[in-house]
Amino acid sequence: MHSELVAALDIGGTKIAGALVDGAGGILVRAQRPTPAGESGETVARAVEAVLAELTASPLWPDVRAVGIGSAGPVDASAGTVSPVNVPAWRNFPLVERVHRAAGGRLPVRLVGDGVAIAAAEHWLGAARGHDNALCMVVSTGVGGGLVLGGRLHPGPTGNAGHIGHISVDLDGERCPCGGRGCVERIASGPHIARRALENGWRPGPDGDTTAAGVAAAARAGDPVALASFERAAQALAAGIAATATLVEIDIAVVGGGVAGAGDVLFTPLRRALRDYATLSFVRDLSVAPARTGTDAGLLGAAAAATAHRDPHPGLPAGVGGLTG
Template structure:
């Protein structure tokens, strides 16, 4: 275990998780922390988390998944939902924490899609979109059976597809993006504007599950915007499946039922109507496993030849 593993980290606006992962996808050690609000605390959290998870092990490579946009070639990240990091040299930081170990950087939505295609609800699927619905809305594409990064490494960023040009401002600087409707903070903000008095997205999900009218309306509004982004992507990319995870996906049918209903009216072309929408099979581990999978080619594992 100490040598035939990669160190993987999944960095999002809510949490940072890290683990040691084998070539078979088995997670040998895992830990997570809440994402700090300031740059110095973020850097310290990364040092402590990676150091504690890797203690006593010799990982062959490091796979990093970060909320985006990301710049894999430069090793820098500018996550929309982590304001403390703008053009932050993430690979340099990790290189200082784990000197001599090669690192690979991918967007968190791409990592989640890669993890699900490898070991989860997307296994064997030719064309799929993976979506993370949480503090932000991340996404990643698998086309022709292979993860598609795009020239910049940011393909599949569905959260910043415009759902309504006349919609609310988005944290990316645009207007009417899917994320401005369907992320946890966006749903909570809208619900409070309608008189809901709960604290956060978890409370909103719970109230929606109990039938609260405003909470249900917030999920319906968010699901409609998400459905518009999915329908556009499915039509352009000829998708077989969409897999959805992230904190808000834990609401279950509170999210999936209105999403499927809206998609029914938006997917008008015959080939697009074959699309299926399912939850992540790997749950909270999808991004971490996808980060690990992205590092496996760099790790160059050597296994005994069968007799």
Template sequence: MTDLVLALDFGGTKIAAALVDADGAVVRSARVPTPAADVWDAVVSLVSSVVGGSEVSGVGIGSAGPLDAVAGTVSPINVPSWQAFPLRSSVASLFPGVRVELAGDGVCMALGEHWRGAGRGCAHMVGLVVSTGVGGGLVLNGRSFGGRTGNAGHIGHVVVEPDGLPCTCGGRGCVETVASGPRMVAWARRAGWRAPDGADAALLAAAALAGEEVPLAAFERAGAAVGMAIAGAAAVCDLELAVVGGGVAQAGELLFEPVRRALKAHAGLSYLAGLEVRAAELGGEAGLVGAAALVRSELV
């Protein structure tokens, strides 16, 4: 039996696949943009290109949600053609007799950072991906925790502005409406930031680093929202660490400084005195490494 595991990371903007060895190292990987149509065909093609003639001992799948980990179905908000799509059984049909596991992409990010990244040695942590959306996952007592349906830790939909803007989840004022890259750019434009068409969070960060007032305020808002959400999650779950990754987090202290200020203001309970925030270490590989961990029983 081989020690290689196939890991899949499915999202609204990209699909990634990798072969991951027993030490959590990515041996071979590839990614493609998530197409508007024929999504499953794209998954099959990508899997074929990555696996080639290799034998795999298991398949771990991390997917954008919502999902139902019990039924093995996914309903990603940004992939309208996939509603209650049977992703686990569809992938299993490609690998008869091989163990296949499914979890949310935030859970996989947290598990990957716990296994091989910034969360090594930490038993109680939350992992956050702050990017085109805001996702998250929990590791409790050293094991991934998906909750009843597999969606536990979805910190992007903690409410931080009760009278805030509508969110894609159907609520209002979620962290995602303040701290996701596209929402930050949209807020900055409304506040008077003059930017070219197609401006993204990276351009916003460059403007903030150059000292522009509105982009700086956008990162202040985003960091405060993320910090408040971490404080709430930590209070509920008795956490010791938050690991933050994703495209927006690549702005470094532009985001992390206001996050820490928000924690100082909102994480006041005595048992949260040692709560830390760290930057993710695995980058785009965190979800793949965590997906691979799903089929290694000693890690989950």
């Protein structure tokens, strides 16, 4: 019997993943469906329910004690609703209520945003483990994050605290879809790294890869335009990280997501830029590390949220919004 088994859902614009996770972070059962992001809200909900149906069919399901959800946002954890930017049909969608019913109506359900989920995962099992004050980020198609303060996850009232991607780091910069100007995401996300390189004359290699991964490969080979695009992204990330550190005194920033896969192409200029921005005595020792939980971060963070009401793991989120069965 798995006494601490929980169900986890990781909901994004591309896929809906589910898992049964044990108390040590082991993933025992997996299920996945593509996200029908361009279809009706009910169609998306049915995809979530199909993933849950696979999990509930497992012989391990009777040992499940809670359900955790990490969702693309914005989310409203206090209301149990989600309005993901990349799932247009879901606006104030009552996701917690639907999951609660689909899971049998007997289990507590906890909801967090995907950035907060990554912070929970990294603090539990990853690079932020043992740190009481941390910012954990995902840099991919977008830029998101979550905070650990005083040894505990800090999701904020609605579950969106730590959303570093929409800190403005360029007052005269481009308008962001969020309505702001010069946001970290507008400069440092994968699509914008690639766009900037292409606009400045970079051309892909024989494989035709025009994504940030293609730019990273060119940067590793010494292409000056590709290197400059990553330098600019690193500068934006450093400015956002330093601002966060100055505000709340974090001592580590953990960076994951597809863009972090560029390795030293990103982290070397990021650490160099951070020395220019994090200059006050109480943030000067701030470290930056790559995330360790990889593509399972969303599931592991959702599992951490699910167990929060019992707080079996130090530093996991307490009182995260949701519906108790």
